[in-house]
Amino acid sequence: MPKNRREIDSGQKRTEIIDCAEKLFREGGYQATTMTALARAVGIAPNAIYWYFPSKDHVLVAVLERCHGAMIETLAGDDSLGTGLHETLRRLLARLREIKSLVDELRWRGSHSEVILEFRRSYHRRMRLLLADALKRASNSQKERELLGVAIMAVVEGALIYDSPKFPAEEIVEAAVRGLIKLENEA
Amino acid sequence: MPKNRREIDSGQKRTEIIDCAEKLFREGGYQATTMTALARAVGIAPNAIYWYFPSKDHVLVAVLERCHGAMIETLAGDDSLGTGLHETLRRLLARLREIKSLVDELRWRGSHSEVILEFRRSYHRRMRLLLADALKRASNSQKERELLGVAIMAVVEGALIYDSPKFPAEEIVEAAVRGLIKLENEA
DNA sequence: CCCTTTCTTGAATGGTGGTCAAGAAGTACA
DNA sequence: TGTACTTCTTGACCACCATTCAAGAAAGGG
Structure with a gap:
């Protein structure tokens, strides 16, 4: 059983999502920031976020x-x-x-x-x-x-x-x- | 040109909507109260509200x-x-x-x-x-x-x-x- | 080579506020 | 009485949202 796909990749991407989210939330607010926009900023598919965060x-x-x-x-x-x-x-x-x-x-x-x-x-x-x-x-x-x-x-x-x-x-x-x-x- | 369908009906219904809205907003909050629910409480179609209020x-x-x-x-x-x-x-x-x-x-x-x-x-x-x-x-x-x-x-x-x-x-x-x-x- | 785990995705779901054009119902004037 | 005009009401519809799902890709262990 592999420990991880690329060892640290998971935590890294999570951090990346938080980074982008903080930026977007600050700029436009929480409600106005859509999951799609956040995903686009990170460079992944909208639903991919739900692998890292439940909501x-x-x-x-x-x-x-x-x-x-x-x-x-x-x-x-x-x-x-x-x-x-x-x-x-x-x-x-x-x-x-x-x-x-x-x-x-x-x-x-x-x-x-x-x-x-x-x-x-x-x-x-x-x-x-x-x-x-x-x-x-x-x-x-x-x-x-x-x-x-x-x-x-x-x-x-x-x-x-x-x-x-x-x-x-x-x-x-x-x-x-x-x-x-x-x-x-x-x- | 008719002044009104039934003279005071318009203001009355408006008041009625506000009454229901106040009740629902207080109970469940603004965001949680949908226009559909509000309309149902008043007894009209959801979109009818938009005749009395723009949003x-x-x-x-x-x-x-x-x-x-x-x-x-x-x-x-x-x-x-x-x-x-x-x-x-x-x-x-x-x-x-x-x-x-x-x-x-x-x-x-x-x-x-x-x-x-x-x-x-x-x-x-x-x-x-x-x-x-x-x-x-x-x-x-x-x-x-x-x-x-x-x-x-x-x-x-x-x-x-x-x-x-x-x-x-x-x-x-x-x-x-x-x-x-x-x-x-x-x- | 296969199998399991870790990611990633396209497509779809249910629900939202809001729009639109057509209809019903009164009122005014002919 | 009939008809035109305004006031209301409605069903069908739209774009958008967060979220779900099942299927696929990538990577390492056996």
Whole structure:
């Protein structure tokens, strides 16, 4: 029984599909990118994708997994306590804005597909961990600190929705989070 | 030239379609509700809907227009200065939660359809007006007050995304907005 | 040489939002 | 009363989508 047709070919093509999908998803969005277009970009037949991924949603999850993975790793790499929460959030926003269309899809598609919902949950978990680190000293009770974390994530997500030249997401988050932290410190 | 087949029939059927659409959209979401299903619920042929609405998006806008219209009216009816910003936001959240799936669709679909985008803009405008009322005395400069308004709306939108039994949107908004206001008062 | 596993494909399926031209049903005017 | 014009309604149809299926090609092990 042969291990593989060409040893690494499988993983390589998978990666290639994810590469193309990320590019197309970013440019035109998830919904607007058809499997046919994706296949054409990769250079294979439309149905060939289904050998590598069970569904279009799974392709999206693979793309998001890579994007978010890299993002979280980068953020965690910076010593967030040293640079401060605001700087961390600023970087997070810049990163998220880059993949805004993917974030939109994730948000919306989560209420329709189980795979995506699953990913979103894990994404939230990882983000909470990341924030917990930056908030270690910012609060007293466990419950309060958790609420603070969720609130910050909500602010980030909302700010991205209302992001505009006049009111950039950074300013919105800055204002809201400053208020939140101040409140915590005084309590 | 006859004014109408049966005088009011046209508007009546239009309303009937909106009624059914609202019900179906709420139950199963926008995307999951097919035009065929909507037509069946109303009791007409699928394509008959296209005589009343140019597209499915327009049906959604009609539904949203009514929901949001009623919502904003109710909120504006209460003397928001008397009851206070927090109470207003609390009511706003309760209302929005009811039509959560529609809000989701609005958010996502806005980046795909011009009609929806248009509605979303007008919705934001109206909300800003509503908030401006409640914030009249909360801030000094025009620019600051506007940022405050956008931030509050962002918090509301984000809180709705992260709404859960453990961390209800009300608590998230409460925390974030309290911080925001405090910051403004001190500046 | 065959056999199994790994890929790849052309053709087809069911379902979608949306279109079109023809018909039914009222109303106005002759 | 008849007929023309507008308002609605419909069945048949289209292009497109994600997805499936069965059959074929490529490559290595025996």
